[in-house]
Amino acid sequence: MPGSVQSIERAAAILRLLAGNRKLGCVEIANSLGLAKGTAHGILRTLAEVGFVDQDRQTGKYLLGHGILELRGHHLDPNELRSLALNWTDSLASRSGETVRLGVLDDGGDVLVAHHGFRPDDSSQTLDVGSHRPAHACALGKVLLAYDAAAATQASRRPLQAYTPLTTTTPLALAASLAAVRKAGWALEADELEMGQAGIAAPIRAPGGLTVAAVGISGARDRLCDGHRLPLPAPLLLVQEAARAISRELAPAR
């Protein structure tokens, strides 16, 4: 049996990225999906030919075409995500010894906590599934914004609230930070949401490269970071492994 066709997976990811009346340029799309610009351009041209995307004549940006409008957009159900990810978030909690969360972007561009696993030290903790966190100030949010250009634009147009003196509060600094996330493949938050606390997160990607959620750990900064507020290699590796394992669960069964 032949395997799946990569360019079709990528085309599907582009369509999902454009879902919801978004207009994005070729470079933004390429960056969001981790594709080379030439690859993204080739796929966009084909999609335009079949009427699945249109190109705005004035700005050159792409949007969903008439051919796709009757097709319903699909977002990953957070309950489905939790169910698929649970074995790996559990394993991440017990290996790292830290609190684990899964996040998705809500309609307002903040992080919706889709799953919360306790720090496995048997201390008293309360589930915060369903709560919201500011995307610009936490590792989960930075991952989600880094791979969603439209959400990132939306976020940088709003006032970026300072939670600590180290919170990113200017659109320029946020853009630079998101570019760094795309380059590294993970995000860090250190003293940005709460002093003394840190978080490390990585993207959960559906086939085609579309980032649908983020998984991360959070805990005392001293346990997760070195003296320069850089993540320690061991917890970072665990988060990346978990993200890869969960991404694998999202792939259709072969």
Next chain:
Amino acid sequence: MHRYVAAIDQGTTSTRCILFDQGGRLVAVAQEEHAQHYPKPGWVEHDAEEIWRNVGHVVAGALAQADIAPSQVAALGIANQRETTVLWDRVTGRPIGRAIVWQDTRTADLVRELAGDEGPDRFRDRCGLPLAPYFAGPRITWLLDHTPGLRERAERGEVLAGTMESWLVWRLTGGPDGGVHMTDVTNASRTMLMGIDTLTWDDTVLEAMRIPRAMLPEIRSSSEVYGTATTVLPGTPIGAAMGDQQAALFGQTCFAPGEAKCTYGTGSFLLLNTGHEVVRSTHGLLTTVAYKIGDEPAVYALEGSIAVTGSLVQWFRDGLGLITTAAEIETLASTVRDNGGCYIVPAFAGLFAPHWRSEARGVIVGLTSYVTKGHLARAVLEAVAWQTRDVLDAMDADSGLRLKTLKVDGGMTADNMLMQMLADFLDLPVIRPTVRETVSLGAAYAAGLAVGFWPHLEGLRRNWHRVGQWLPAMDPHVRAMEYENWGRAVARTFDWARPGPPEKEGPGRA
């Protein structure tokens, strides 16, 4: 070189292989589903040969996923769907017909016949179980009765019988070429054929059910090396076999009397460790063996078995088509604030504990034009939680031990709404550990103990940590009123199915 323990969880809908490290942490998981055969209403069958093939696939898949060599696997443990019964040919190694699955009710008439004037508790003192179509022994009788010439062949020793762990261990250790024909005490305690005190096959029951001893496996401990695999994981010692629910109790490290867990899978099973004491239930629970480690005395459990929980969600998805994935039940149920007055009692194959009514059939009650699919979804989740309450109350009455918390595991524990309902309906904190796959973890622990990978039980306890907790937050008056409604709904399922015409056909081969 890191070493690992492999667990095979041979379940009702799928077979899985999970690898665990020394810290009891999940390293890799591979899964393959097998076909469910429904040749007639009430009949459920599996192809034992298909399941055996899947074992090979999932073990290879798990090793590949974690990039682990077979030589790094210190031991293999098996947990299995219980009471599912398979017969096979000792010489060819081929299954004789399909395996009869635990949900299958074809033995209902036979069981009624066996109960006779003495009633369903005829063998309860001997085996700890009431006569019900749920258990394995009468399935062997049924197959012998309905397959021409089979009883004679069985008496000559040409036919072997077992539950799924027997079949898999026999195949893993060489099959027709020197395979070990065994069962463990936990699986044997679900046949009705084993003395619950003696832990040996009971001649009185064997005679009553007309089952030749020659076809039965040797009863072994749950944790000891039965043999070495010659295929799939060649050279690896097979160190454990346990019924899946007992394995989950073990994986939750419920090693002390009074500790309990409930596993949410196709059905749900609440097991309470009663130590070395055999507690006989007067409230509709089962007395079962929890585990036996090597030469140590057996540990017993009281069990509340609920037949339909996860399979109710499956039916909602596949039978009604109201959702596309099981997890969406929570999303749909979240669209409404309450059940809208609607209750679902999923007595699809009768009711198990604490009622044991094989003639009961499912109902949806309280329907008005106000009820939407969201209310139905909520009633599905509530049915899972109320059924747990029913068995918990029975357990309190039998054991006198009021649980302080409920430890949960299994696939459905990903459903936060269900977990909150459990806390609310049971009025207990509900706790989920860092390993949801406790069935596999328990089999791995037992296998690891047998080969010295883990030194003792107390060390395993230190691996147990809480990763989620739900606290009761329901108005006591609302709880009481809803529980009463649930009880009235349950009463409406009774006395529905009638005894069918006498059975003439052979085993299904559709």
